Amino acid sequence: MTAPRLLDVAAAAGVSRATASRVLAGTPRNVDPDLARRVEEAARRLGYRTNHSARALRTGTTGTVGVVVPSLANPYFVQLADALAQRVRAAGGQLVVSDAANSTAIEAEQIETLLSGRVDGLLVVPVSAAASGAAVRAAAGRAPVVLFDRWAHGSGTVAVTLDNAAAVRLLLDHLEGLGRHRIALVAADQASSSGAERLAAFTAARGAGAATVLLPSFTTDAGRTAGRRIAERRAEVDAVVCGADVLAVGLVSTLQRSAVSVPGEIAVTGFDDTELLELLDPPITSIRHPLADMAERALALLQGPAADRAEEVERFAPQLVVRASTDADAHA
């Protein structure tokens, strides 16, 4: 009933543990093809699986990459984790996803757990630009760590992110090109670098007096709150830029409830290009992150030399996806 060990396989194949290991672990050393076949055969027959702990202990490597995201309740982070999982899997590894439940305390705990020898490297989407840095810095001293999608102050490590400022400019240019000039921003989660950067870019482009609605978190509920405020000010606004898709969805549904036409009276844009956007009528214009490229780069940094991981922010170019919430003639 106990699981078969390498020793058992070796005995069954009539070889030593060393030979069995060479065959099964794929060590780059020649083994007699006949012996190899016998080992493979024995392993299959006994249902042998390498003991992960033993291998990890001996080799000091786990073949696993971890990622800590702020919250899986936000579909954008699910999408992000998925992009990473695909790349990791393609490289023959395994991705472990941890949810920080939007709490820096839980985030620190998850980082700690993953780092006690469970992963070879760690990606972190920090909950907070200010408060996540310490835990990340501590982690980065013990294993390769790369920040993803967001950065954190004092993290001591590199971040692979979107160029949020460019994204905001893309949206504003698009809206202005459509003749919308009374643009408001619905921003959330300024504690995160992405939230803060989007707000900063908007303010930089539109002036400090520009209309903004600030919300604590990236949730659809926050989006509904924003919707009510915008509906009250409908006369002053002809477009709303939302800092996240989940906000946009809540906002649009609330606006429609208040009989505000979208995009007729107010155009709306989202951010992150999640599947949620297709849910409503009209579908919502948004910003697509080049997640595949970002994932590839982040994993390369993780495996590369530590010197490349100095604290620094790499920004990837966003892509505008136009849908009917801004341009009624746009095709889905």
Add this chain to the structure above:
Amino acid sequence: MTAPRLLDVAAAAGVSRATASRVLAGTPRNVDPDLARRVEEAARRLGYRTNHSARALRTGTTGTVGVVVPSLANPYFVQLADALAQRVRAAGGQLVVSDAANSTAIEAEQIETLLSGRVDGLLVVPVSAAASGAAVRAAAGRAPVVLFDRWAHGSGTVAVTLDNAAAVRLLLDHLEGLGRHRIALVAADQASSSGAERLAAFTAARGAGAATVLLPSFTTDAGRTAGRRIAERRAEVDAVVCGADVLAVGLVSTLQRSAVSVPGEIAVTGFDDTELLELLDPPITSIRHPLADMAERALALLQGPAADRAEEVERFAPQLVVRASTDADAHA
């Protein structure tokens, strides 16, 4: 630069490895309080963390529970994973979540990976009632496995699920109590036990000739397709029961696009009580799973004797959550 080992802590504290281990691992054996303090102190000063692989190898236990869900893109499974994570964490363990991307092949691979000594026990929400059984059975021979939310044929292990038939009856009774009698079902993913049970219960209650729309998968896109079909038949239908929230959301948004009033003309119910439901106007009536209780029971089974894990299905009572999509007077 290399991580401190227990040996280093012991040396720094002037004790043997055994004593250091007793202090740090919390072995139930008395240690001189003074020595204990010195060990704690040394561990803190050196930044010592137990090497997870070494401990797992020696003790044969990892403190980790795994769960494989069909897809994190469905918010219900995120919610489910979250309920499990809370219970596991409360018990001092860690939950690892794997996404099967709705593929039985990837599901089998994820089960395999987690089981090679990475987890003490495994929960599986099987992708398919027919095709997932084999992989689960194989897994169940090697470690404690419990199915969650869905069962699978020939899995050889116990399943902790919702009483889907009771849930469908709750919905039908509710609708009929409101005077709705021309009820259609939008069912998806009959390959899963939950999809199949919901369809079967509906057919049992309403007769084989009852109106049904069958869809391949639990997605909002499928919900939109269903919406178009229902809109065409609007004259024959005054209520629609959806087999999942994601379907209901897509359906309602499509119906509204076709100027069908909800619930005026057609009442709609969802299934799973996810946050999505609050997104639309009207919010959607749904079925709430007792996830906390189910999680507790599943984890107890995982830790309990293997004998309790004979192939069998345990069903938990659903709860009806009435919202405005069926009863316009209902409060949110």
Add this chain to the structure above:
DNA sequence: GAGCCGTGGGAGATCGATCTCCCACACTCT
């Protein structure tokens, strides 16, 4: 045919923690 070299198999050390003994010491009881 003796020495060399290349090839491939095996014995034993090793990774870092925990567990199983055994032993020293102090204390109690007769």
Add this chain to the structure above:
DNA sequence: AGAGTGTGGGAGATCGATCTCCCACGGCTC
């Protein structure tokens, strides 16, 4: 005082794999 008992520390074995040698063997050269 000597034996018995209990407490707590330490040396060494152990978990299961991989890695580092070393060695045997066969073929080759001169």
